[in-house]
Amino acid sequence: MKKKPIEASCISCGKHNLTKNEVGINKKLMGENIETYYCLDCLADYLEVSVDDINAKIEEFKEEGCALFE
Numbered sequence: 001m002k003k004k005p006i007e008a009s010c011i012s013c014g015k016h017n018l019t020k021n022e023v024g025i026n027k028k029l030m031g032e033n034i035e036t037y038y039c040l041d042c043l044a045d046y047l048e049v050s051v052d053d054i055n056a057k058i059e060e061f062k063e064e065g066c067a068l069f070e
Helices: 020-030 040-047 051-063
Strands: none
Touching: 020 040, 020 051, 040 051
């Protein structure tokens, strides 16, 4: 299933139409009231982790039933 784009852009690289998972992981890790977002690549750089680490966290939150993710 294709991820639906959100009207949000990465504040670092400018990537447009971030996915629900990209917006969700930003909110989960940076706080639900944030107004700026990173794409997965830039978020990984910012947090000094790998994209695979972030994707694993997304899957973990999905399994927990978190509504921020698809």
